[in-house]
Amino acid sequence: xxxELVDAAxxxxxxxxxxxxxxxxxxxxxxxxxxxxxxxxxxxxxSQRGDIANWxxxxxxxxxxxxxxxxxxxxxxxxxxxxxxxxxxxxKLVPECTLPLTAAGAVSTVITEHAVFRIVDGALVLTxxxxxxxxxxxxxxxxxxxRVSL
Numbered sequence: 632x633x634x635e636l637v638d639a640a641x642x643x644x645x646x647x648x649x650x651x652x653x654x655x656x657x658x659x660x661x662x663x664x665x666x667x668x669x670x671x672x673x674x675x676x677x678s679q680r681g682d683i684a685n686w687x688x689x690x691x692x693x694x695x696x697x698x699x700x701x702x703x704x705x706x707x708x709x710x711x712x713x714x715x716x717x718x719x720x721x722x723k724l725v726p727e728c729t730l731p732l733t734a735a736g737a738v739s740t741v742i743t744e745h746a747v748f749r750i751v752d753g754a755l756v757l758t759x760x761x762x763x764x765x766x767x768x769x770x771x772x773x774x775x776x777x778r779v780s781l
Contacts, residue, residue, distance in 0.1 A: 679775035684730035
């Protein structure tokens with residue numbers, strides 16, 4: 632681990648053979664220049680229209696939005712991977728985000744431990760069930776309105 636080499640979350644990283652690195656100026660030039668086809672990141676909430684909130688929980692520790700806002704508006708496709716519910720059991724796929732937005736309408740795909748959803752024409756569509764999940768399992772952990780196209 633090189634304490635002088637840190638990732639976007641300000642954590643020390645180790646380069647392995649074949650790794651490449653570049654500074655944040657080059658990173659933001661790629662992102663803001665429209666050179667990123669797909670970004671995969673986590674979220675705290677995603678709305679049924681593809682709005683994403685992934686940088687701040689009110690009352691919690693905030694590191695700042697960082698590059699997430701640039702990534703989700705600069706990439707051609709945004710894939711969110713997240714658990715379907717919070718630690719308290721509240722749905723994270725919601726009708727409207729209640730947390731501060733990172734971007735509106737930016738998400739194209741959401742993957743949880745039980746399902747894959749796509750945003751099609753501004754609406755949430757359940758397209759796959761994963762690992763033996765059922766439609767009733769997904770419905771119980773999703774408060775957003777969605778249609779089914781399995």
